[in-house]
Amino acid sequence: MARVIVVTSGKGGVGKTTSSAAIGLGLALKGNKVVLIDFDIGLRNLDLIMGCERRVVYDFVNVINGEATLNQALIKDKRVSSLSILPASQTRDKDALNKENVGKVLEELGKSYDFIVCDSPAGIEAGAMMALYYADEAIVTTNPEVSSVRDSDRILGMLASRSRRAELGLEPIKEHLLLTRYSPKRVEEGEMLSVEDVEDILSIPLLGVIPESQAVLKASNAGEPVILDTMSDAGKAYQDVVDRLLGETIDFRFLIAEKKGIFSRMFGG
Protein backbone atom coordinates (compact mmCIF):
# COMPACT_ATOMS: atom_id res chain seq x y z
CA MET A 1 0.00 0.00 0.00
CA ALA A 2 1.28 3.39 -0.96
CA ARG A 3 1.68 6.06 1.71
CA VAL A 4 -0.44 9.06 0.74
CA ILE A 5 1.22 12.20 2.12
CA VAL A 6 -0.31 15.64 1.81
CA VAL A 7 1.91 18.70 2.07
CA THR A 8 -0.36 21.42 3.42
CA SER A 9 -0.29 24.66 5.43
CA GLY A 10 -3.41 26.81 5.20
CA LYS A 11 -1.32 29.89 4.51
CA GLY A 12 0.19 30.53 1.10
CA GLY A 13 3.84 31.12 0.29
CA VAL A 14 5.26 29.13 3.19
CA GLY A 15 7.02 26.55 1.01
CA LYS A 16 4.54 23.76 0.31
CA THR A 17 5.56 23.24 -3.31
CA THR A 18 9.28 23.61 -2.57
CA SER A 19 8.92 21.01 0.19
CA SER A 20 6.78 18.66 -1.93
CA ALA A 21 9.37 18.73 -4.70
CA ALA A 22 12.36 18.26 -2.39
CA ILE A 23 10.75 15.48 -0.34
CA GLY A 24 9.33 13.68 -3.38
CA LEU A 25 12.67 13.70 -5.17
CA GLY A 26 14.50 12.73 -1.98
CA LEU A 27 12.24 9.73 -1.42
CA ALA A 28 12.75 8.65 -5.04
CA LEU A 29 16.55 9.02 -4.74
CA LYS A 30 16.34 6.52 -1.88
CA GLY A 31 14.93 3.98 -4.31
CA ASN A 32 11.19 4.45 -3.67
CA LYS A 33 8.59 4.73 -6.42
CA VAL A 34 7.13 8.20 -5.92
CA VAL A 35 4.41 10.21 -7.64
CA LEU A 36 4.02 13.92 -7.00
CA ILE A 37 0.53 15.34 -7.57
CA ASP A 38 -0.11 19.05 -7.99
CA PHE A 39 -3.54 19.81 -6.45
CA ASP A 40 -3.20 23.55 -7.06
CA ILE A 41 -5.50 23.57 -10.09
CA GLY A 42 -5.36 26.88 -11.93
CA LEU A 43 -2.06 27.97 -10.36
CA ARG A 44 0.21 25.12 -11.32
CA ASN A 45 3.71 25.56 -9.96
CA LEU A 46 5.02 22.12 -9.12
CA ASP A 47 6.07 21.43 -12.72
CA LEU A 48 8.14 24.64 -12.69
CA ILE A 49 9.93 23.73 -9.47
CA MET A 50 10.54 20.23 -10.86
CA GLY A 51 11.77 21.67 -14.15
CA CYS A 52 9.32 19.77 -16.33
CA GLU A 53 6.95 22.59 -17.33
CA ARG A 54 7.71 22.16 -21.03
CA ARG A 55 6.77 18.51 -20.98
CA VAL A 56 3.15 18.90 -19.77
CA VAL A 57 0.73 17.50 -22.37
CA TYR A 58 -2.17 16.21 -20.30
CA ASP A 59 -2.92 17.08 -16.69
CA PHE A 60 -4.76 15.94 -13.56
CA VAL A 61 -8.09 17.41 -14.68
CA ASN A 62 -7.86 15.61 -18.05
CA VAL A 63 -7.41 12.34 -16.17
CA ILE A 64 -10.33 13.11 -13.82
CA ASN A 65 -12.58 13.86 -16.80
CA GLY A 66 -11.48 10.74 -18.64
CA GLU A 67 -9.89 12.76 -21.46
CA ALA A 68 -6.50 11.11 -20.92
CA THR A 69 -5.16 8.03 -19.19
CA LEU A 70 -2.93 8.26 -16.16
CA ASN A 71 0.04 7.02 -18.17
CA GLN A 72 -0.47 9.78 -20.72
CA ALA A 73 -0.54 12.48 -18.07
CA LEU A 74 2.27 11.27 -15.79
CA ILE A 75 5.62 12.90 -16.51
CA LYS A 76 8.69 10.80 -15.73
CA ASP A 77 11.43 12.77 -14.01
CA LYS A 78 14.60 12.95 -16.12
CA ARG A 79 16.92 12.76 -13.10
CA VAL A 80 15.31 9.85 -11.21
CA SER A 81 13.37 7.24 -13.14
CA SER A 82 11.29 6.14 -10.12
CA LEU A 83 9.73 9.62 -9.80
CA SER A 84 6.67 10.81 -11.73
CA ILE A 85 4.77 14.07 -11.69
CA LEU A 86 1.05 14.53 -12.24
CA PRO A 87 0.74 18.22 -13.14
CA ALA A 88 -2.22 20.49 -12.38
CA SER A 89 -4.26 22.18 -15.05
CA GLN A 90 -3.45 25.81 -15.69
CA THR A 91 -6.72 26.65 -17.43
CA ARG A 92 -9.29 25.15 -15.08
CA ASP A 93 -10.26 25.97 -11.50
CA LYS A 94 -10.36 23.99 -8.29
CA ASP A 95 -13.98 22.89 -8.75
CA ALA A 96 -12.82 20.67 -11.60
CA LEU A 97 -11.88 17.96 -9.08
CA ASN A 98 -14.39 15.70 -7.35
CA LYS A 99 -13.86 13.34 -4.43
CA GLU A 100 -14.99 10.20 -6.19
CA ASN A 101 -12.73 10.54 -9.22
CA VAL A 102 -9.74 11.75 -7.20
CA GLY A 103 -10.20 8.64 -5.06
CA LYS A 104 -10.13 6.45 -8.16
CA VAL A 105 -6.94 8.08 -9.46
CA LEU A 106 -5.21 7.70 -6.08
CA GLU A 107 -6.30 4.08 -5.87
CA GLU A 108 -4.86 3.31 -9.27
CA LEU A 109 -1.58 5.12 -8.47
CA GLY A 110 -1.41 3.25 -5.17
CA LYS A 111 -1.04 -0.02 -7.05
CA SER A 112 2.30 0.92 -8.58
CA TYR A 113 3.83 3.55 -6.28
CA ASP A 114 5.27 3.51 -2.74
CA PHE A 115 4.60 7.18 -2.02
CA ILE A 116 1.94 9.57 -3.30
CA VAL A 117 2.88 13.13 -2.36
CA CYS A 118 0.01 15.61 -2.72
CA ASP A 119 1.00 19.27 -3.03
CA SER A 120 -1.98 21.15 -1.57
CA PRO A 121 -3.14 24.62 -2.62
CA ALA A 122 -3.27 27.32 0.08
CA GLY A 123 -6.50 28.13 1.86
CA ILE A 124 -9.15 25.96 3.47
CA GLU A 125 -11.55 25.74 0.52
CA ALA A 126 -12.52 22.85 -1.72
CA GLY A 127 -9.07 22.49 -3.36
CA ALA A 128 -7.20 22.14 -0.09
CA MET A 129 -9.89 19.81 1.31
CA MET A 130 -9.57 17.62 -1.77
CA ALA A 131 -5.79 17.39 -1.35
CA LEU A 132 -6.02 16.28 2.27
CA TYR A 133 -9.13 14.09 2.03
CA TYR A 134 -7.41 10.79 1.17
CA ALA A 135 -4.18 11.41 3.10
CA ASP A 136 -2.59 8.91 5.47
CA GLU A 137 -0.03 11.43 6.63
CA ALA A 138 0.22 15.20 6.55
CA ILE A 139 3.29 17.41 6.46
CA VAL A 140 2.11 20.69 7.93
CA THR A 141 4.43 23.31 6.50
CA THR A 142 4.75 26.30 8.80
CA ASN A 143 6.82 29.47 8.90
CA PRO A 144 7.91 30.66 12.35
CA GLU A 145 5.47 33.55 12.49
CA VAL A 146 2.08 33.88 14.19
CA SER A 147 -0.24 34.01 11.19
CA SER A 148 1.30 30.93 9.61
CA VAL A 149 1.09 29.05 12.91
CA ARG A 150 -2.55 30.05 13.31
CA ASP A 151 -3.40 28.81 9.80
CA SER A 152 -1.54 25.56 10.39
CA ASP A 153 -3.58 25.06 13.54
CA ARG A 154 -6.75 25.54 11.50
CA ILE A 155 -5.59 22.98 8.93
CA LEU A 156 -4.78 20.52 11.72
CA GLY A 157 -8.38 20.89 12.85
CA MET A 158 -9.54 20.10 9.30
CA LEU A 159 -7.25 17.06 9.10
CA ALA A 160 -8.87 15.74 12.26
CA SER A 161 -12.43 16.37 11.13
CA ARG A 162 -12.79 16.60 7.35
CA SER A 163 -10.56 13.82 6.03
CA ARG A 164 -11.66 10.40 4.86
CA ARG A 165 -10.00 8.85 7.89
CA ALA A 166 -11.99 11.14 10.19
CA GLU A 167 -15.26 10.51 8.36
CA LEU A 168 -14.84 6.74 8.50
CA GLY A 169 -13.56 6.80 12.07
CA LEU A 170 -10.25 5.20 11.08
CA GLU A 171 -6.90 5.84 12.75
CA PRO A 172 -6.31 9.60 12.42
CA ILE A 173 -3.96 11.14 9.87
CA LYS A 174 -0.34 11.07 11.07
CA GLU A 175 0.70 14.69 11.49
CA HIS A 176 4.23 16.04 10.96
CA LEU A 177 5.43 19.57 11.60
CA LEU A 178 7.83 20.99 9.02
CA LEU A 179 9.20 24.37 9.97
CA THR A 180 10.51 26.27 6.96
CA ARG A 181 12.38 29.55 6.45
CA TYR A 182 13.84 29.25 9.94
CA SER A 183 16.45 31.78 10.93
CA PRO A 184 18.16 30.99 14.28
CA LYS A 185 19.71 34.45 14.31
CA ARG A 186 16.34 36.18 14.12
CA VAL A 187 14.97 33.83 16.78
CA GLU A 188 17.80 34.87 19.08
CA GLU A 189 17.00 38.50 18.38
CA GLY A 190 13.37 37.81 19.33
CA GLU A 191 12.01 38.62 15.87
CA MET A 192 10.88 35.10 15.08
CA LEU A 193 9.07 32.31 16.92
CA SER A 194 11.40 29.54 18.06
CA VAL A 195 10.99 25.84 17.30
CA GLU A 196 9.84 25.36 20.91
CA ASP A 197 7.22 28.13 20.59
CA VAL A 198 5.69 26.55 17.49
CA GLU A 199 5.82 23.03 18.94
CA ASP A 200 4.13 24.32 22.09
CA ILE A 201 1.26 25.90 20.14
CA LEU A 202 0.69 23.14 17.59
CA SER A 203 1.79 20.17 19.74
CA ILE A 204 2.50 17.76 16.90
CA PRO A 205 5.77 15.89 16.30
CA LEU A 206 8.54 17.81 14.54
CA LEU A 207 9.63 16.33 11.21
CA GLY A 208 12.19 18.91 10.20
CA VAL A 209 13.47 22.46 10.35
CA ILE A 210 14.56 24.00 7.06
CA PRO A 211 16.79 27.03 7.51
CA GLU A 212 16.16 30.20 5.53
CA SER A 213 18.51 29.87 2.56
CA GLN A 214 19.42 31.60 -0.67
CA ALA A 215 19.72 28.15 -2.20
CA VAL A 216 15.90 27.69 -2.18
CA LEU A 217 15.16 30.59 -4.51
CA LYS A 218 18.04 29.65 -6.78
CA ALA A 219 16.82 26.05 -6.95
CA SER A 220 13.23 27.08 -7.69
CA ASN A 221 14.24 29.28 -10.58
CA ALA A 222 16.49 26.58 -12.00
CA GLY A 223 13.80 23.90 -11.75
CA GLU A 224 16.14 21.78 -9.63
CA PRO A 225 14.62 20.80 -6.25
CA VAL A 226 16.84 22.16 -3.49
CA ILE A 227 17.55 18.68 -2.09
CA LEU A 228 19.87 18.20 -5.09
CA ASP A 229 22.00 21.09 -3.76
CA THR A 230 23.80 18.86 -1.27
CA MET A 231 26.15 21.65 -0.24
CA SER A 232 23.38 23.93 1.01
CA ASP A 233 21.93 23.90 4.53
CA ALA A 234 18.39 23.71 3.11
CA GLY A 235 19.32 20.73 0.93
CA LYS A 236 20.86 18.92 3.89
CA ALA A 237 17.85 19.69 6.09
CA TYR A 238 15.46 18.26 3.48
CA GLN A 239 17.65 15.15 3.24
CA ASP A 240 17.20 14.73 7.03
CA VAL A 241 13.43 15.09 6.58
CA VAL A 242 13.39 12.32 3.96
CA ASP A 243 15.45 10.03 6.21
CA ARG A 244 13.10 10.68 9.13
CA LEU A 245 10.06 9.90 6.93
CA LEU A 246 11.75 6.58 6.15
CA GLY A 247 11.97 5.83 9.84
CA GLU A 248 15.50 6.93 10.76
CA THR A 249 16.24 8.92 13.90
CA ILE A 250 18.39 11.93 13.09
CA ASP A 251 19.34 14.87 15.29
CA PHE A 252 17.97 18.25 14.26
CA ARG A 253 20.53 20.69 12.92
CA PHE A 254 20.68 24.34 11.84
CA LEU A 255 18.80 25.35 15.03
CA ILE A 256 21.55 27.55 16.47
CA ALA A 257 22.95 30.70 14.92
CA GLU A 258 26.49 30.22 13.65
CA LYS A 259 29.04 32.02 15.74
CA LYS A 260 31.55 33.92 13.73
CA GLY A 261 35.00 32.34 13.95
CA ILE A 262 37.95 34.29 15.31
CA PHE A 263 39.48 34.83 11.86
CA SER A 264 36.34 36.15 10.25
CA ARG A 265 35.90 38.44 13.25
CA MET A 266 39.45 39.73 12.92
CA PHE A 267 39.24 40.27 9.19
CA GLY A 268 35.59 41.41 9.16
CA GLY A 269 34.35 38.35 7.28
Next chain:
Amino acid sequence: MADASIEFKGSSFTLSVLHLKTLVLADIRNDLEKKVAQAPDFFYLVPIVVNIEKIASSVDYQAIKSLIEEFNFTFVGFTGAVSKEQRKIIRELGFSFVNTTKVDTSQKAIVAEEALVKEAEKTVATALSKLYTDKVHRGQIRSGQQVYAKGQNLVVIGSVSAGAEVIADGNIHVYGSLRGRAIAGAKGHHKAQIYCQKLEAELVSINGNYWLSESMEQHWSSPVYIHLNDNELTSSKLI
Protein backbone atom coordinates in the same frame (compact mmCIF):
# COMPACT_ATOMS: atom_id res chain seq x y z
CA MET B 1 -50.06 16.03 75.64
CA ALA B 2 -47.29 17.69 73.76
CA ASP B 3 -47.87 19.67 70.54
CA ALA B 4 -48.80 17.62 67.48
CA SER B 5 -45.85 16.73 65.32
CA ILE B 6 -47.56 18.17 62.28
CA GLU B 7 -49.77 21.08 61.44
CA PHE B 8 -51.78 22.00 58.32
CA LYS B 9 -51.81 25.61 57.20
CA GLY B 10 -53.02 27.24 54.03
CA SER B 11 -50.51 29.16 51.91
CA SER B 12 -50.73 30.53 48.39
CA PHE B 13 -48.02 29.78 45.82
CA THR B 14 -47.39 30.87 42.33
CA LEU B 15 -47.58 27.86 40.09
CA SER B 16 -47.02 27.70 36.38
CA VAL B 17 -50.12 26.68 34.50
CA LEU B 18 -49.78 24.93 31.16
CA HIS B 19 -52.79 25.68 28.95
CA LEU B 20 -53.46 22.90 26.47
CA LYS B 21 -55.10 23.84 23.18
CA THR B 22 -55.05 20.46 21.51
CA LEU B 23 -55.41 16.79 22.31
CA VAL B 24 -52.69 15.77 19.85
CA LEU B 25 -49.86 14.62 22.10
CA ALA B 26 -47.26 14.85 19.35
CA ASP B 27 -47.99 18.56 18.87
CA ILE B 28 -47.83 19.21 22.60
CA ARG B 29 -44.53 17.35 22.82
CA ASN B 30 -43.13 19.34 19.91
CA ASP B 31 -44.02 22.70 21.39
CA LEU B 32 -42.85 21.69 24.86
CA GLU B 33 -39.51 20.62 23.43
CA LYS B 34 -39.04 24.02 21.79
CA LYS B 35 -40.07 25.91 24.91
CA VAL B 36 -37.92 23.91 27.30
CA ALA B 37 -34.91 24.09 24.99
CA GLN B 38 -34.94 27.89 25.37
CA ALA B 39 -34.31 27.71 29.12
CA PRO B 40 -33.86 24.19 30.41
CA ASP B 41 -32.49 25.44 33.73
CA PHE B 42 -35.55 27.51 34.41
CA PHE B 43 -38.06 24.75 33.77
CA TYR B 44 -36.22 21.98 35.57
CA LEU B 45 -38.43 20.42 38.29
CA VAL B 46 -40.84 23.34 38.13
CA PRO B 47 -44.30 22.43 39.51
CA ILE B 48 -46.91 22.48 36.75
CA VAL B 49 -50.70 22.58 36.76
CA VAL B 50 -52.35 21.62 33.49
CA ASN B 51 -55.36 23.61 32.32
CA ILE B 52 -57.69 21.47 30.19
CA GLU B 53 -60.44 24.04 29.73
CA LYS B 54 -59.85 24.44 25.99
CA ILE B 55 -59.80 20.79 25.05
CA ALA B 56 -62.60 18.24 24.66
CA SER B 57 -63.85 16.07 27.48
CA SER B 58 -62.34 12.76 26.36
CA VAL B 59 -58.86 13.48 27.65
CA ASP B 60 -56.18 10.86 28.26
CA TYR B 61 -55.13 12.27 31.63
CA GLN B 62 -52.46 9.68 32.34
CA ALA B 63 -50.76 10.32 28.99
CA ILE B 64 -50.66 14.07 29.63
CA LYS B 65 -49.17 13.54 33.09
CA SER B 66 -46.49 11.22 31.69
CA LEU B 67 -45.65 13.68 28.94
CA ILE B 68 -45.27 16.53 31.44
CA GLU B 69 -43.00 14.45 33.63
CA GLU B 70 -40.93 13.40 30.66
CA PHE B 71 -39.81 17.04 30.41
CA ASN B 72 -38.76 17.01 34.07
CA PHE B 73 -41.65 19.10 35.33
CA THR B 74 -43.23 18.21 38.66
CA PHE B 75 -46.84 17.41 37.87
CA VAL B 76 -49.29 18.88 40.43
CA GLY B 77 -52.76 18.40 38.98
CA PHE B 78 -55.38 19.60 36.51
CA THR B 79 -57.35 22.82 36.51
CA GLY B 80 -59.85 24.72 34.37
CA ALA B 81 -63.58 25.42 34.13
CA VAL B 82 -64.81 21.90 33.41
CA SER B 83 -68.00 19.99 34.16
CA LYS B 84 -68.66 18.29 37.46
CA GLU B 85 -68.59 14.89 35.75
CA GLN B 86 -65.16 15.56 34.34
CA ARG B 87 -63.82 16.60 37.73
CA LYS B 88 -65.19 13.39 39.12
CA ILE B 89 -63.40 11.33 36.48
CA ILE B 90 -60.15 13.16 37.20
CA ARG B 91 -60.41 12.43 40.92
CA GLU B 92 -61.36 8.82 40.32
CA LEU B 93 -58.24 8.39 38.22
CA GLY B 94 -56.19 9.53 41.20
CA PHE B 95 -55.24 13.04 40.05
CA SER B 96 -55.87 16.17 42.04
CA PHE B 97 -58.01 18.96 40.67
CA VAL B 98 -56.78 22.41 41.60
CA ASN B 99 -59.26 25.27 41.92
CA THR B 100 -58.06 28.71 41.00
CA THR B 101 -58.71 31.48 43.51
CA LYS B 102 -59.38 35.06 42.63
CA VAL B 103 -56.24 36.90 41.64
CA ASP B 104 -54.94 39.27 44.28
CA THR B 105 -53.58 42.22 42.36
CA SER B 106 -52.44 44.30 45.28
CA GLN B 107 -48.84 45.52 45.19
CA LYS B 108 -47.95 43.47 48.22
CA ALA B 109 -49.01 40.26 46.57
CA ILE B 110 -46.97 41.03 43.44
CA VAL B 111 -43.85 41.72 45.49
CA ALA B 112 -44.41 38.49 47.40
CA GLU B 113 -44.84 36.61 44.14
CA GLU B 114 -41.65 38.02 42.70
CA ALA B 115 -39.76 37.01 45.80
CA LEU B 116 -41.19 33.53 45.48
CA VAL B 117 -40.19 33.22 41.83
CA LYS B 118 -36.67 34.39 42.66
CA GLU B 119 -36.45 31.89 45.48
CA ALA B 120 -37.63 29.13 43.17
CA GLU B 121 -35.10 30.07 40.50
CA LYS B 122 -32.35 30.04 43.08
CA THR B 123 -33.36 26.60 44.27
CA VAL B 124 -33.40 25.34 40.71
CA ALA B 125 -29.97 26.87 40.06
CA THR B 126 -28.41 25.24 43.12
CA ALA B 127 -29.99 21.93 42.24
CA LEU B 128 -28.58 22.25 38.73
CA SER B 129 -25.05 23.09 39.76
CA LYS B 130 -24.99 19.72 41.50
CA LEU B 131 -26.51 17.91 38.57
CA TYR B 132 -24.19 18.85 35.70
CA THR B 133 -22.31 15.93 34.23
CA ASP B 134 -19.02 16.19 32.32
CA LYS B 135 -18.40 16.20 28.60
CA VAL B 136 -14.79 15.14 28.10
CA HIS B 137 -12.85 16.16 25.00
CA ARG B 138 -9.51 14.44 24.48
CA GLY B 139 -6.96 16.25 22.35
CA GLN B 140 -6.32 19.79 21.29
CA ILE B 141 -9.16 22.03 20.12
CA ARG B 142 -7.81 23.78 17.05
CA SER B 143 -8.37 27.23 15.59
CA GLY B 144 -11.82 27.44 13.98
CA GLN B 145 -13.25 24.55 16.00
CA GLN B 146 -16.06 24.97 18.49
CA VAL B 147 -17.02 22.56 21.25
CA TYR B 148 -20.24 23.04 23.20
CA ALA B 149 -21.13 21.05 26.29
CA LYS B 150 -24.89 21.53 26.32
CA GLY B 151 -26.25 21.19 29.82
CA GLN B 152 -22.88 19.85 30.95
CA ASN B 153 -19.45 20.80 32.23
CA LEU B 154 -16.68 20.69 29.64
CA VAL B 155 -13.37 18.99 30.36
CA VAL B 156 -10.64 19.45 27.74
CA ILE B 157 -7.62 17.16 28.04
CA GLY B 158 -5.34 19.23 25.83
CA SER B 159 -5.01 22.87 24.87
CA VAL B 160 -7.54 25.23 23.33
CA SER B 161 -5.86 27.03 20.42
CA ALA B 162 -6.17 30.69 19.59
CA GLY B 163 -9.21 31.07 17.35
CA ALA B 164 -11.01 28.09 18.90
CA GLU B 165 -14.08 28.35 21.12
CA VAL B 166 -15.21 26.24 24.08
CA ILE B 167 -18.67 26.72 25.54
CA ALA B 168 -20.40 24.99 28.45
CA ASP B 169 -23.63 25.50 30.36
CA GLY B 170 -21.63 24.44 33.41
CA ASN B 171 -17.91 24.76 34.22
CA ILE B 172 -14.95 24.58 31.84
CA HIS B 173 -11.73 22.75 32.75
CA VAL B 174 -8.76 22.95 30.40
CA TYR B 175 -5.86 20.62 31.17
CA GLY B 176 -3.51 22.54 28.90
CA SER B 177 -3.21 26.12 27.68
CA LEU B 178 -6.35 28.16 27.16
CA ARG B 179 -5.55 30.43 24.20
CA GLY B 180 -8.95 30.70 22.53
CA ARG B 181 -12.34 31.76 23.88
CA ALA B 182 -14.04 30.09 26.85
CA ILE B 183 -17.67 30.71 27.71
CA ALA B 184 -18.96 29.06 30.90
CA GLY B 185 -22.48 29.22 32.30
CA ALA B 186 -23.67 29.95 28.78
CA LYS B 187 -27.37 29.62 29.59
CA GLY B 188 -27.08 31.71 32.73
CA HIS B 189 -25.34 30.12 35.69
CA HIS B 190 -23.57 32.55 37.99
CA LYS B 191 -21.67 29.82 39.84
CA ALA B 192 -19.96 28.51 36.71
CA GLN B 193 -16.15 28.60 36.77
CA ILE B 194 -13.30 28.30 34.29
CA TYR B 195 -10.13 26.38 35.20
CA CYS B 196 -7.00 26.17 33.08
CA GLN B 197 -3.33 25.28 33.45
CA LYS B 198 -2.15 28.28 31.46
CA LEU B 199 -4.27 31.36 30.89
CA GLU B 200 -3.58 33.03 27.53
CA ALA B 201 -7.19 33.37 26.42
CA GLU B 202 -8.65 35.75 23.86
CA LEU B 203 -11.84 35.95 25.89
CA VAL B 204 -13.34 34.35 28.97
CA SER B 205 -16.98 34.73 29.92
CA ILE B 206 -19.11 33.52 32.83
CA ASN B 207 -22.86 34.06 32.91
CA GLY B 208 -22.51 36.86 30.34
CA ASN B 209 -19.68 38.75 32.10
CA TYR B 210 -16.57 38.73 29.98
CA TRP B 211 -12.88 39.64 29.94
CA LEU B 212 -10.62 40.22 26.97
CA SER B 213 -6.90 39.34 27.13
CA GLU B 214 -5.99 42.79 28.44
CA SER B 215 -7.96 42.16 31.63
CA MET B 216 -6.05 38.95 32.36
CA GLU B 217 -2.60 40.52 32.78
CA GLN B 218 -2.42 39.74 36.50
CA HIS B 219 -2.37 35.98 36.00
CA TRP B 220 -1.26 35.75 32.37
CA SER B 221 0.39 32.41 31.51
CA SER B 222 -0.39 31.06 34.99
CA PRO B 223 -2.59 28.20 36.16
CA VAL B 224 -5.78 29.92 37.31
CA TYR B 225 -9.48 29.60 37.89
CA ILE B 226 -11.93 32.30 37.03
CA HIS B 227 -15.21 32.80 38.83
CA LEU B 228 -17.85 35.41 39.57
CA ASN B 229 -17.61 37.39 42.76
CA ASP B 230 -20.66 39.65 43.21
CA ASN B 231 -21.18 39.52 39.45
CA GLU B 232 -17.57 40.64 38.85
CA LEU B 233 -15.10 38.32 37.14
CA THR B 234 -12.22 37.36 39.41
CA SER B 235 -9.18 35.21 38.72
CA SER B 236 -7.26 33.28 41.35
CA LYS B 237 -4.11 31.22 41.07
CA LEU B 238 -4.61 27.48 41.14
CA ILE B 239 -1.23 26.68 42.67
